[in-house]
Amino acid sequence: AFDNLSNDTITALATAPGRGGVGIVRVSGPRAGEIAEKMLGFYPRPRHAHHTPFLSDDGQVLDEGIALYFPGPNSFTGEDVFELQGHGGPVIMDWLIECTLRLGARLANPGEFSERAFLNDKLDLAQAEAISDLIEASSRAAASNAMRSLQGEFSKRVTALVQELIGLRTYVEAAIDFPEEEVDFLADGEVAAQLAAVQANLTNVKASAAQGALMRDGMSVVIAGRPNAGKSSLLNVLTERDSAIVTDIAGTTRDVLREHIHLDGMPLHVIDTAGLRDTPDAVEQIGVQRAWSEIEKADRVLLMVDARDTAELEPMKIWPEFVSRLPDPSRLTLVRNKVDLTSEGTDADLSTTPPVIRISAATQAGVDNLKQHLKDVMGLDSTAEGLFSARRRHLDALARAEEALENGAAQLHGAMAGELLAEDLRAAQQALGEITGEFTADDLLGEIFGSFCIGK
Ligand code: GDP
Numbered sequence: 533a534f535d536n537l538s539n540d541t542i543t544a545l546a547t548a549p550g551r552g553g554v555g556i557v558r559v560s561g562p563r564a565g566e567i568a569e570k571m572l573g574f575y576p577r578p579r580h581a582h583h584t585p586f587l588s589d590d591g592q593v594l595d596e597g598i599a600l601y602f603p604g605p606n607s608f609t610g611e612d613v614f615e616l617q618g619h620g621g622p623v624i625m626d627w628l629i630e631c632t633l634r635l636g637a638r639l640a641n642p643g644e645f646s647e648r649a650f651l652n653d654k655l656d657l658a659q660a661e662a663i664s665d666l667i668e669a670s671s672r673a674a675a676s677n678a679m680r681s682l683q684g685e686f687s688k689r690v691t692a693l694v695q696e697l698i699g700l701r702t703y704v705e706a707a708i709d710f711p712e713e714e715v716d717f718l719a720d721g722e723v724a725a726q727l728a729a730v731q732a733n734l735t736n737v738k739a740s741a742a743q744g745a746l747m748r749d750g751m752s753v754v755i756a757g758r759p760n761a762g763k764s765s766l767l768n769v770l771t772e773r774d775s776a777i778v779t780d781i782a783g784t785t786r787d788v789l790r791e792h793i794h795l796d797g798m799p800l801h802v803i804d805t806a807g808l809r810d811t812p813d814a815v816e817q818i819g820v821q822r823a824w825s826e827i828e829k830a831d832r833v834l835l836m837v838d839a840r841d842t843a844e845l846e847p848m849k850i851w852p853e854f855v856s857r858l859p860d861p862s863r864l865t866l867v868r869n870k871v872d873l874t875s876e877g878t879d880a881d882l883s884t885t886p887p888v889i890r891i892s893a894a895t896q897a898g899v900d901n902l903k904q905h906l907k908d909v910m911g912l913d914s915t916a917e918g919l920f921s922a923r924r925r926h927l928d929a930l931a932r933a934e935e936a937l938e939n940g941a942a943q944l945h946g947a948m949a950g951e952l953l954a955e956d957l958r959a960a961q962q963a964l965g966e967i968t969g970e971f972t973a974d975d976l977l978g979e980i981f982g983s984f985c986i987g988k
């Protein structure tokens with residue numbers, strides 16, 4: 533399907549910019565071998581580690597290190613690939629890249645090596661996306677999932693669904709070719725049974741993908757409440773368990789704070805809303821607007837009160853200005869904090885609207901209830917194993933395939949219109965093909981690979 537394979541040779545720094553023990557420059561394309569020969573002074577042996585000086589085009593020794601050459605198609609990109617592993621300093625890396633440019637390469641775009649691997653059928657699209665997910669992973673659970681996707685777990689399950697659909701389509705389309713027998717054919721139960729089987733398998737894949745997407749993207753939680761309710765204390769309790777991965781990023785105002793932590797490997801983006809006060813300061817107002825745009829997107833809003841201040845369980849009575857502005861009050865949870873100073877205990881009321889959680893950020897009593905509640909509202913299954921990483925794009929495609937099959941089932945059990953059923957099966961197959969990249973628009977590819985880092 534792709535005939536836009538570029539014939540030029542690309543070059544980029546493959547390691548992170550900055551200083552490191554080793555820095556790697558990677559070159560891919562038809563001139564890689566020729567560039568290697570010029571920079572080494574000899575033609576490298578395929579898949580052999582040469583320890584050798586790296587030369588500029590005027591013969592000057594720029595660096596020395598390990599040179600590797602992988603002739604296509606047995607390389608990451610499927611093209612001829614030349615790799616220079618030198619001393620990881622920015623000046624020397626820059627110099628080596630400049631040299632490859634003078635010898636006929638051009639700078640690679642973000643994700644262009646991976647894109648070429650995809651276009652040369654070394655990886656499908658879900659696997660290519662998994663490379664980026666692996667590099668971006670913020671927990672070991674997310675990294676393991678990405679690795680399983682990269683190894684083809686997700687793609688295999690999608691491909692199996694596509695195979696089942698192809699079988700079913702063949703059957704239905706054969707029926708259409710014999711109009712006088714079509715209805716008998718469709719009514720014999722075989723089509724219905726096969727269709728139901730594909731639907732069940734699709735539902736399974738979608739459930740796993742939803743868990744994988746949750747582990748990749750996580751959930752966003754806003755903690756709102758009046759000063760001294762204990763918002764920062766709760767944030768500290770949540771982060772302590774995971775303190776190795778805590779980062780504080782102050783927003784545009786000193787009052788908006790985000791933390792990224794994990795719940796059973798699920799990323800949790802917590803936003804403290806201390807800055808949500810009326811202010812005449814223009815810069816601070818922008819910060820408040822940003823905080824609100826986060827709140828509007830949040831998966832969960834925790835309204836926190838000091839349990840001593842109010843017995844009220846009705847959010848509108850606790851903080852009407854805040855609650856009335858929430859786009860979706862069903863995402864609200866009331867957190868009554870400091871129960872160590874009252875006699876109300878830590879029993880949660882999960883069936884009320886909003887749910888009520890009682891905690892003490894000081895003693896950590898009830899905090900596990902809160903964590904479990906957050907996992908529950910997102911449907912996180914902490915016991916699920918063998919997950920693969922998935923993205924919103926994949927979930928959308930699976931949902932479209934599911935819908936097409938539901939329409940098909942309605943056709944089959946209703947009018948028994950074979951043509952329309954065949955059309956639904958085709959639509960489902962098309963949607964699944966978007967996951968592995970069998971059917972994918974070029975602009976989507978640009979968007980996917982454009983979000984990769986340069987050199988990958
Ligand atoms: P924030 O303004 O909402 O961020 O509130 P802080 O987290 O800064 O807490 C305000 C005060 O309440 C601090 O002195 C905390 O030590 C105290 N505090 C917070 N949570 C609890 C709690 O559960 N029990 C008790 N006894 N004190 C708490």
Ligand code: ZN
Binds near residue numbers: 763764
């Ligand atoms: Zn605070």
